[in-house]
Every structure is written in C-alpha cells, then in structure tokens.
Amino acid sequence: MPYEPPEDFMRALHDLLGRVPTPFYAYDLRRIEERTRRYLEAFPTARVFYALKANPRLRLLERLRSQGLGAEAVSLGEVVRAYVAGFMPDEVVLNGPVKPPEVLGELARSGVPTLVADSRADLERIAQRLPEARVLLRLNPDLPVDTHPHLATGRGDSQFGVLPEDWPDVFARGRELGLEMRGLHVHLGSNLHNPADFAARLEVLQRLRERVGPLEVLDLGGGFGLDLDPRDLAPGMFALARAYGAELWIEPGRALVADAGVLVARVWAEKRTRRRYLLLDAGMTAFLRPLLYGARHPVRPLYASERTAVYDLAGPACESGDVLARDVELPVPREGDAVAFLEAGAYGEAMHLDYLDHPRPGAYAWDGARWEVWRRPGRLPALWEDEPDRAEYL
Incomplete structure (x- = not known):
C-alpha cells in the first residue's frame, strides 16, 4: 500500500x-526526517550521502547536512549547489560517466570532492587535471536488476562503470597514475524493490574481493525502493565492507524524499x-x-x-x-x-x-x-x- x-x-x-x-x-518535512532517521539508524557506522538529483532544493540540503549526511552529485552544478548549501569538499561525492576538462578545472578552483571514476579514460583525465584527487572506481556488476530499463545502471549493457573482469586492472592503473585510489563504487539503479538484486550484488563483490584485496571505501550507492526496510539490507552490506576492510558508504536519494x-x-x-x-x-x-x-x-x-x-x-x-x-x-x-x-x-x-x-x-x-x-x-x-x-x- x-x-x-x-x-x-x-x-x-x-x-x-x-x-x-x-x-x-x-513536502512534509516530518516524513523526510522520519525516513532519514530510519536510514541513519540502520547504517549507524556508515557514511550516508544524499543523492541530490532526487530533489536538490537548498533548504532541504541544509537540513540533511545538519543531520550528518553528505551529498552525492552527478554534475558540476550539483557540486556547486552542495557547496552553497554548506557541504565541504570531503562531504561530497561526484559521480557520473563524463567529466570534461572544463569541469575538472572548475573543481580545482572551487574544491575537489571525492571523484567516482567511471572508465579508464575518466581516470586518465582526472590524473592529468587533478593528480591528488581522492578517487573511487565505479564497477558495473553486470546484473539484470528488476526495475525500469531507464533506471537500471548495473546492467552489463549500460553506459556506467567498468565490468568485473576489467575492474582490477583499471584500478591498478589509477594507482600507477599516482591517484589516491580509495575504493570501489557500485550502484545498481533506482527504485529497486527486490532484495534478490542486492544479494546478487554482494555475491559479485565477494568474488571480486579475491582479486582486489583490502580497500579503504566500499560505496554501495542507493536505489532503495520505498517498500524496502534498510534494516534488512544493512547486515549483508556491513559484512561485505568488513571483508574488504573498508568503510561502508551508501547514497539514498529517492528513499528519503x-x-x-x-x-x-x-x-x-x-x-x-x-x-x-x-x-x-x-x-x-x-x-x-x-x-x-x-x-x-x-x-x-x-x-x-x-x-x-x-x-x-x-x-x-x-x-x-x-x-x-x-x-x-x-x-x-x-x-x-x-x-x-x-x-x-x-x-x-x-x-x-x-x-x-x-x-x-x-x-x-x-x-x-x-x-x-x-x-x-x-x-x-x-x-x-x-x-x-x-x-x-x-
């Protein structure tokens, strides 16, 4: 219902x-506060980044920051908006498949967030323009997630991320370039209601761990359907983060608002x-x-x-x-x-x-x-x- x-x-x-x-x-602010509290309680030791693209109003961002959330952006405009709302660069993650030189140049002036590299070309460009950047490498888990095709970012034929067989080599290339390669990012898509999709992702990442070794950060994105209870998902996600020796990050957006x-x-x-x-x-x-x-x-x-x-x-x-x-x-x-x-x-x-x-x-x-x-x-x-x-x- x-x-x-x-x-x-x-x-x-x-x-x-x-x-x-x-x-x-x-908008009913009380409902946003209730939903946010639910995720903070389910993930008490994780870093929670709100996905701005769900709803980017400045007054909302200010309130979420006051509750301890970070901000996940997918464009230069969203990064700057997050800074206007009071977030600091180390509280912001910039995702997205394309980061042109002009965007990276502006970040050098306004403040460099944690960058999610989407491809080998993305890594090379970041290394040229922002050689001291903190970077996560996005994985495409190649999974047939149960959602609308326009919302499925974790399928192998989507334009996002690096396939599992290529991910370790691309990650190693980032280290060769001198970047601060902090860890792994994987986002299945939006409006996911089937817990089996989240379980399948955990299996993919467990197999990948043997080739990757320890990481600082494991960012498992968002996509939580409104009818999912985050308390049911949190134990498996925390267990996977511990297996990597990593801090768990998540990025709910729609689920909160x-x-x-x-x-x-x-x-x-x-x-x-x-x-x-x-x-x-x-x-x-x-x-x-x-x-x-x-x-x-x-x-x-x-x-x-x-x-x-x-x-x-x-x-x-x-x-x-x-x-x-x-x-x-x-x-x-x-x-x-x-x-x-x-x-x-x-x-x-x-x-x-x-x-x-x-x-x-x-x-x-x-x-x-x-x-x-x-x-x-x-x-x-x-x-x-x-x-x-x-x-x-x-």
Whole structure:
C-alpha cells in the first residue's frame, strides 16, 4: 500500500491552495526526517550521502547536512549547489560517466570532492587535471536488476562503470597514475524493490574481493525502493565492507524524499474522446516521471463529490504522451477542483522542463505548523532573459 500523508498535511494543502498558484509541489518535512532517521539508524557506522538529483532544493540540503549526511552529485552544478548549501569538499561525492576538462578545472578552483571514476579514460583525465584527487572506481556488476530499463545502471549493457573482469586492472592503473585510489563504487539503479538484486550484488563483490584485496571505501550507492526496510539490507552490506576492510558508504536519494512530496494540480475540463479525461494545469513539463519511466503515482482528490467516475489525467501540452495517470477512479470534479499526485517528492520538481515555456511550479515545505518557501514559482520573463534581444555574434 502506498504511504498516505497524514490528515493535518492534507488539510494544510487545502489552505495552501488558496494562497499560491497551481501547479505546485509540497513536502512534509516530518516524513523526510522520519525516513532519514530510519536510514541513519540502520547504517549507524556508515557514511550516508544524499543523492541530490532526487530533489536538490537548498533548504532541504541544509537540513540533511545538519543531520550528518553528505551529498552525492552527478554534475558540476550539483557540486556547486552542495557547496552553497554548506557541504565541504570531503562531504561530497561526484559521480557520473563524463567529466570534461572544463569541469575538472572548475573543481580545482572551487574544491575537489571525492571523484567516482567511471572508465579508464575518466581516470586518465582526472590524473592529468587533478593528480591528488581522492578517487573511487565505479564497477558495473553486470546484473539484470528488476526495475525500469531507464533506471537500471548495473546492467552489463549500460553506459556506467567498468565490468568485473576489467575492474582490477583499471584500478591498478589509477594507482600507477599516482591517484589516491580509495575504493570501489557500485550502484545498481533506482527504485529497486527486490532484495534478490542486492544479494546478487554482494555475491559479485565477494568474488571480486579475491582479486582486489583490502580497500579503504566500499560505496554501495542507493536505489532503495520505498517498500524496502534498510534494516534488512544493512547486515549483508556491513559484512561485505568488513571483508574488504573498508568503510561502508551508501547514497539514498529517492528513499528519503519521494513519499514526503506531492504535486498539486487543478482540473480545468472534463472531456471524452474514446476515453474519459480530466485536463489539468500540470503535465509532462511539471512531472516527467510518468512519461519517462512509466511511473504510476497514486492520486488523491482535494475535493468531495457524491458521484465517481474513471478518468485518464492529462496535462496541457500538445503531446499525446502528456498523460500523468490512467484509469483512476475519482469523485466527479467541478472546474477548479484540485488533485494531488502522491510519492512525487523525488524526480518530480527536479526534472521540470522549460519545454513549451511553462514556468516551473513553486515548492513549499510543511513543518507541522507553517509553510516554508523552498522555491518561488517561475516567471515567464525568466524563460527568455538569457536570449539576446538583438543580433549578437561571436
């Protein structure tokens, strides 16, 4: 069963509807704190790095840092954002398959985090630009993980990491280059619900240990599905870290914030083609996950009606793929009534698109007593303010 937000949060949403424009994102801070505490208690001696790409709001990052978390980034922009939020370079991990010279040069100026090298070419480039960098080498475990193909980063045909048979030689090359090769990084993917996937990874890494020997760091990434109990996974992960003589690192993102957030949109029309639709003021530009991942999010009405019907919920884009949910039974709405998409706290607001010049939704966080502004609603002029208003040449 999906997590149901508490009644006081839903009542607060009704109040917020009268104060800010739709669509908007809203978060329950208490749920984020509860989920974070659960992971810190399950992994008490591990280093926990929050994956920014799930939700990068500065006020959120500041709160997570105050709870002792580090930050995991996948771009230069996310690294700088983490620094703005107060993280120090040794509290940040930079992942990702491509690190161009310009990125490494900027890191030399702003502060060098722990770098996750994704390939031999990545190692060579890091050694040239940042010869004293602290480095983890990413492993592709070549496992058929049980998730959407766009979320599976640990399959052998994905673009991430080094295959097990090549990993020891590439790691040794990093040491030859003089880099501080601290250990191993392996991330299976996102939204993993099958404990067997995590068990299979442990088996791969146990076999690899015979060729690798002791390491300082074993970073096992994130990908924890919302229905997984971290206490069930922690013992095997700690045992593997001990076998390597390594400190365990993990990188939860979606697991901490997804079910704390909702997307709120208003209904502006009901219509029928061969299907029955509710047309909303939020669509794919505000919430890309349904189109990109085939994600299904529970929908809750923020209104009452005696009659119900089954609807598809579509957005305002002139795109046939702009459908946020199908076959949802809801009370029959009136124009202007609102619905909330649950489990939207991760990869929702963070993936907003400027496509079609739709301003970004505002974002607000509820602490049980009042709303805090996390991001102001976007303004139309901001969408074209970086475009020259007259001919400009290079």
